[in-house]
Structures are given as C-alpha cells and as structure tokens.
Amino acid sequence: MSDVRELYQTVILDHNKRPRNRRKPDGANRMAQGYNPLCGDRVTVYLRMAGDVVEDAGFEGSGCAISTASASMMTDLLKGRTRAEAEALFERFHDLVTGPPVGELPADPALGKLAVFSGVREFPARVKCATLVWHAMRSALHAEDEAIVSTE
C-alpha cells in the first residue's frame, strides 16, 4: 500500500496553501486554458514571451492540491526558459508522473523540486491533475491567441 504522504508531500501541501504566480502577469501575450472533464476543473495559463524566452508565467483557476501545486511550481520553473527548454521540461515532467513505479529513480536535476511529484505515478487516477496545467502551458507556447486544451 502506498502511503498517502508520498503523494501529499510537504512541498506540495505548501504550494497548495500558498500558490506562487496565481495571477495574470503584466504584459502576458500567450494564454491557454486547460479543462479536466473528469472533475470539471479549469486552469488558465498565462505567459509573457519575449522572443523565444518565457519572461513571466502565471495561472488562474482552482483545483485540487495536486493540480494547484503543479501549476505553482511549474510557473516558477518556467521563468527565463526558452521555448525549447519549456518543451523539454514538459516531456520530463510527463515521464516523471507516468513512468513505471520504480523505487529509487535518480532524481532528474532539470525538474528540481518538482521531483516531489514522483508519488503521483502510484495514483493513476490523479496523473491528469498533475499534468493538466502542463498541457495548457504547452498549448500556450504554441498559441497565437487563446486556446483550450483538454486532458482527454
């Protein structure tokens, strides 16, 4: 039996309680919505891109602890990244939460604190909660205007 504390680690609970970047950044020029039809949760991701670089990132919407913490930590991590780096982070995060439940994977240094989401892979029903905002982010990267993505 997996312990529920492996999912709800302190860092996740902290970001859920005090989400970072829950705002629309000034001068945001990219936006996309994510919708999880399973729970009805919606999240909007905003990016301010300067050329190829994410200068600022934020989000709006409310969801479960997993999705809120994921949004909070993702937007922190994105700032200053190029589009290609952000795409690569999407892939790495996706692998982290959907990979096989191996005990001690070497931590992916690129993801930093987001390693705490590795517990999600033990809870298949919650993977979408973690990845919703990432899908929205990727959609925002490609968006000229607003776009809506679904995790389905």
Add this chain to the structure above:
Amino acid sequence: MSPGAGLDVKRLREDFPILHTTARGRPLVYLDNAATTQKPRAVIDALVRYYERDNANVHRGVHELSERATLAYEAARAKVRRLLNAREDREIVFVRGTTEAINLVAQSFGRSRVGPGDEVLVTGMEHHSNIVPWQLLCQERGARLRVLPIDDAGELALDELDELLGPRTRLLALVHVSNALGTVNPVRDIVAAAHARGVPVLVDGAQAVAHGPVDVQALGCDFYAFSGHKLYGPTGIGVLWARAELLEAMPPWQGGGDMIASVSFEKTTYNVIPYKFEAGTPHVAGAIGLGAAIDYLEAVGLERVAAWEAELLRHAVEALEALPQVRLVGTARERAAVVSFLVDGVHPHDVGTILDQEGIAIRTGHHCAQPVMDRFGIPATARASFGLYNDHEEVEALVRALHRVFEVFA
C-alpha cells in the same frame, strides 16, 4: 426500536462476495452505491447458470434452449412489471440503462411530438443523461429547453412550476431522486400539476428503484426509466416503462431483427410492443440477472431497505454535521441516503484519494450533474451514498477517515 431493525444487515452482507475483499489493503467500505451497487451471490449465480445451462437466442428457435432462454427473459419482464406495479408486461421495454431509455423517448416520442417553437421542461437537478437527449432533440426540432430551478436546500422551486408549464410544453422530464444531492422529488404532485396542463411526464428513476417501493400507477407518470446495475443487478440492462397506449402510438426507434412483424423491400410492418422497441438480440443474461436482483430485493423487502437506509442517512448527516470542517451540499427535507459534502480548504478529489487509501470508496467530482454544481457555485463535491448492506460501523469509518484528511491538510 429502530425502524431498520427488521433488516439483518450482518447476514445480508454475507450475500455480497465483494464486501469481503480488501481495497488498498484494508477491508472495503463501499459508499459509492449511487454510482453502482454491488451484486449479491444470487445475481452472480443467475448469470453463470444462464450461460452454463440455458444460453440461446430468444424469440426465435424452436429448440429447447431457446425456449428456456425466452421463458427466463420474459419472466424477468414480469418481475419488472411487479416491481414497478405496472399494469401489463408489455409496458416493460428492456434497454441498456436509464440513459438509453431516455434517449429512446426523446428520439421516438420526442421527434414525433416536439416541433419548432415547442418546449421541453427539465429541472435544475438532472443528471446529464436527462439533459443532453432533450438538448439534442430541441436543437434538431427548433424547440426550446426550459429549466425548473432548484433552491439553496436543493429542492425544486415548485412555485415556478405552473408558470413554466406553458401551452407549448410537450414533455416534463425530471429525476425522482437526485444523484448529486439526494433530494427526493414530490413526483406525484408534480405529475398532477403537469397532467392538469396536458403535459406528459418522464421520470428518471435511476436512484429511486433500489431504495424503496416505486409504484408507477400511484405516481401517475407516463414514462419511468431505471438501470439494473443500480438495483444490485448487472450492468448493460435497464428498463423503460411507459403506458401501453403511448408505446403503441410511438414510432420505432432502432430498426433490426425482433422489432418487426414482416419485412420486404417495399414495406416493413412492426412487431407489437414491447418488441417494437427491442431491435436486435437483447441482453438476455442481463435481463435474467436483473430478475434475480428483483427477487432478492423483494425477499429482503423494499420497505425495510428504505427504513434502514433512512437510519444510515440520519447517522451520516449527524456525524458529518458535527465536524466543523465539513459542509453538506443539499439539505432537502425529503432525502435518499446520499450525502454530498465539502471539506474546508480541501478539494473533493484530494478527499477521495485519502479516503481511498483507507479502503473507503466514495465518488468525487460533478456526478454528471454540472448544472447542480454551477447552481451551488462549486466545481465538485465528495459524495457518500449508501445501500442496503452498509452499516453504522461504515459511517464511523468514514468519519475516522475524514479526520485523516484534516490531519494531512492541517
């Protein structure tokens, strides 16, 4: 002294094999009965017995197996008639479930009766399955979907009913018992009001039939739909009941075998009801399993089930109201044993995950009733729903697990 005392729940639990398994390494506490109910041994055995001894297509062969399968299938229809106190067996149409029953009425009755400018009235507490079929119909026919709202307690705003039942209203479709809030609607009074305006009424009974006696003649409605799997029966089988004269006047819905009297390329004549609405090989095993579930429920006694579940509801409401972190959603005076709730500062999905780790199965989400969630300004709720085999100890287990939620999210 307790009204449910006539029910020997400890013994009844022995009839349900799954209740003696574990979930996440703990004894299963199954509180998701509004989603689907568990199956007693009698239902499981009926399915196995049918496939081992009687399996054949129905209404066709002259051979012994086909005769036996047909008899068993038609016997199940008679059991449904008895359960609903319908007048005649031929008023019972076997379908896949409540959803298919409603779609049948929308596509057959609806398309022949609803035209441009007409109205279909639903209520604000419907499951998506009693909204979307009418939306599709209204879009196709240029008709208008109107909605009887609900109040803060989760009761229908009946004072608005008369105004909404207009000269263009062609049908009222409403839920008997709300899956999201537990509200039991005063169907009999509502039907009387609708009939006074000449408006036929469809009742979605998915959450009602397994939790107390239902009498379609006493309710006075015109259509009644339910699903076998919420009645301790198999999935994939359900029932549409309609008054015979309505079924006879309705055009066929799906075409195929069994629903015809004769077919040529020039002209096809249709079979009599209910077969006119049962195209193709039906879910014979499912119907037989449903019949077994009805036998089981009637042996237990639906009055006693209702009394026992009312006792569990009282216990659950009292226990949850005593927790300052918990807020109940839906506080109607007449309620079924369905408790929707929110935990302060904790999303229902997180509540559900932590309860699951304690072996407790509840539903979290919008319960396929997004308009209900919108009405209360919330995205989702956690929902505990009870069945005849739940007991007081399981209510206590729920409360203990909620303390674990408070602890993790302290």
